[in-house]
Amino acid sequence: MSAGERPLGVVPGWVWGALLACLAAQIAAQALRQAGAPAAGDLPPAPRAATLRLASFGEPEAGARLTMLYVQSVDFAGGRALPYRNLDYPRLVGWLRAVLALDPRSDYPLFAASRVYAEVPDESRARIALEFVHESFRGDPNRRWAALAHAAFLAKHRLHDLPLARRYAAEVARYATADHVPLWAKQMEIFILEDMNELEAAKIMIGGLLESGALRDPQEARFLAQRLKELEARIARRNVK
């Protein structure tokens, strides 16, 4: 006890009682309260990007990431059998679009769209998420290619929609031209064409790649040359039949 304080005994009994009773009531009320995650239908309409920018008080990078944490907390689906089944996807895409406008260099919205929201077992919802990835890709292809490449993968293996997968893969090959974009991403369309039995088109693409001189790794060039030979053999076999 410092010199500036009086002994505890001088505090009236009713003040002690009120303090302890209120403290106990507070703890009990908090303990009984069901915290719980917000319900699925609770995602409100997305704000305009300008509104989010205003609310972030000049910290758009932090604001964008905090908004993503908020969005992902809605109907966050631990081990549920049908995750995000009640989520309003058009609204969700509105939020993702606003976050991307707030910080266009953040990978978060596209990562969440392609790796989380597009991987739901509901095909119509998955397509909405994939289309968002596709529409956003053109804004900065050399930064956002990975999300669209994954979207092509999902379209092929989850949705079994090869034309859609080819469309996405073709856009990656066409627009993501920076050196840091790996060749497998630029070559995805070839393998999708093979799966579609479009062997001639795949052959032309591989031949074009080999002739263009874009392949700097000799191993990669050898691999594709081998692939070209296999394709030619398959085409010859098909023509014989």
Place this chain on the structure above:
Amino acid sequence: MPTAILARLVLLEARRGGLPWLAAGGIVLALGLGAFLSQVALTESVALQTAIVAALLRACAVFLVAAQVASSVLREIGDKGLEQMLSLPLSRSVHYLGRLAGFAGCGLALAVAFSAALLPWAPPGAVALWGLSLALETMLVAAATLFFAMALAQLVPAIAATAGFYLLARSMAAMQAMASGPGTDEGFASQLARGVVDAISLVLPALESVTRTEWLLYGPPPAGAYASALGGLALYTVLLAAAGLFDFHRRNW
């Protein structure tokens, strides 16, 4: 040198008043919250932690400087210490600028400490640019709070005026974008609103272009833009100091 002595007294008061402990508490709180939020992030966990910590530390530095300046000045006014100091054979400019230099020193110390806390997550060069910008920003806030504290001579109005000024300055670019963005009609009311917003922005510092988190996440800004932003801060700080001096000289204590 009287100005330096007054500045030293201000720094001494801040140290004895527990400002270093509050700064340490702010760092611990920001790091803790950043670490927690990065755990629930799906991706960009380091970027998220950096962004959150930087934003919190910036707000914390500004708040601590404003609260320190307002409480120190108003305590001095309240217990008549300022009147006693004014009886010394020193000009009013020395009194005012000495205190301002001391508060600017507090801001500088906070900026150095808060920048050091960001070093594990961002490149040292970017952190240095961010820290220098934060130091100038806190100096501006110190000058604004000193002006409002001397002019209003009440704690709550002084802090409220500083907070309003600061938040308005940080939101001004977003407000201008909203006022002139797509979807706004071309009626008289819209044009008037746009004109008012543009006019207000002329007398506010461009705080949205300084101490930017994007420097820590995506690399330092172009040298010209950075120098221009910091030059604007320095100019506005001098403007606030001049306005404060003007008011301080004509006031009867």
